[in-house]
Amino acid sequence: MRTIIGYIVESIGYVVGAQGLLSFASQALFGTEWGWMHKVVDLPSTAYLGIATVGLALIVGGVMTRKTSQGQKAA
Numbered sequence: 384m385r386t387i388i389g390y391i392v393e394s395i396g397y398v399v400g401a402q403g404l405l406s407f408a409s410q411a412l413f414g415t416e417w418g419w420m421h422k423v424v425d426l427p428s429t430a431y432l433g434i435a436t437v438g439l440a441l442i443v444g445g446v447m448t449r450k451t452s453q454g455q456k457a458a
Contacts, residue, residue, distance in 0.1 A: 386449050393445025400438020407431035 402420040409417035410428035420431065 385451065389445045389447075389449030391445070392448060393442050396438045396441025396443075396445055398438070399441060400435050403431045403433070403435030403438055407435065 405418040406420040
């Protein structure tokens with residue numbers, strides 16, 4: 384069960400992280416809005432870096448959850 388939860392959290396992290404980076408890059412470099420994140424929240428470009436960091440934390444958390452689950456099976 385922890386393996387499934389790990390994959391779900393990791394997948395959500397990839398989406399959130401990619402949207403955060405995409406929104407930051409589009410606002411900071413091009414002055415436009417790409418992706419769907421700007422339709423949900425209207426934030427300054429630096430706040431989207433925080434969202435990308437949250438996505439990275441979700442990815443790491445998902446991987447750690449899966450690794451913990453695999454370690455318990457071997458014991």
